[in-house]
Amino acid sequence: MKRKISNFLSQAYPFYYQGKELYIITGLLFIMTLLFGYFFEPFEVYQPEHKMGYFWITLIHSCTPVFMVLIFFSLKISSFEKENWTIKKEIILIALFLLFVGIVQFLIRDIIYDNPNNWSLQYFYEELRNTFLVGILFAFILVPVNHHRLNTKNVKNANALNISKSTATIANEISSYINELDVDSENILYAKAEGNYVELFLINGSKILKRLTMKSLENILDSYSNYIKTHRSYIVNMSQIDSVSGNAQGYKLLLKNCSNIIPVSRNMISIFNEKMNSH
Incomplete structure (x- = not known):
């Protein structure tokens, strides 16, 4: 059992916290938190100490994690190992995020509740507890389901590509010398960007280091399908x-x-599928 959990936690998981996907997740987080808090009222409330209606209180509590997402990831996004992201790292990140959200929920109590004990350790504990209970509930539902969905989809599509590849041979390019790279086009196995340089890995096992950007290499190889x-x-x-x-x-x-092992990132999958199936 322990080994199964360890294997599960070490599995690859997509990094969503950037670009358009970050805003989609933020929107879903807001909607889920608002609906769950308003309709289910998961925690006991004492209405006489409320400074506003329950809907507005729920709205404020729902907006807090949204602002925290935008602030948290705008400051820390560059330090994450996006290419080696795993379920374990996802869970740790969620736990840290929930901790910060719980602290902020405690700090804004004076805006919402008319209670002289707002700054007590009791309410600090309650805000952290409530935040983690709701956050963990969402995480335990969404993380495994989303991982299973993406993993199943990509495994299925990858197997289909292998079957298609086994019934049709990808045509080799006619050998031609690429002056900019000082190598025959058919001899390149793959290229990898290394800062301001590109490493060309050749079929014979050797490699060549070139001072150029990945974009420049794309332009050079653009005519080779x-x-x-x-x-x-x-x-x-x-x-x-x-x-x-x-x-x-x-x-x-x-x-x-x-x-x-060469990765195909999620945002390149559709292009990769189309090109593989067209050969």
Whole structure:
């Protein structure tokens, strides 16, 4: 049992806290918190000490985590290991977030409640407890369900790509010398961005370091249909893909005669599927 839990916690999980997805999650969090708090009234309330109607109190409590999400992730987003995100890291992040939300809920009690003991340890404990109870309930429902949904979807699609690949051979490019890279086009296995440099991994096992950006490399390889960007840091020679596997974060590529696993990020999956199926 302990090993199963450990294996589950170490599984890959998509990092949602950036760009458009962050705003979608924030909106869902607000709606779920508002509806749950208003209609279910999960905690005992003493109306005589309320400074406003219960709906407005629920609205304030629902807005607090929204503001905390935007502040929390705008300050810390760059420090997260997005590419190696796991269920364990997701749960730890949620726990830290709930702690901060609970503290803020305690600090705004004077706005909502007319109670001389607002700043007591009792109410500090109650706000933390209530925040964690609701947050953990949502997390235990949403995290496993979302992980299972994404993992099942990507595994299924990856298997379909493998079946399609086994019945049709991806055409090799006609060998041509790429002057900018000083290498034949068919000899590149994959490329990986390293800061202001790009590493070219060749089919013979060697590698070449070039001083150029990933965007520049994309432009150079644009006329070669066998190359596709699978991730912000990777470009792959599609004719060298041996197999495709899936997890909650996206796909993982195993290339011929190469032990390195190449990721296909979630935002590149649709483009990758289309290009793989078109060959």
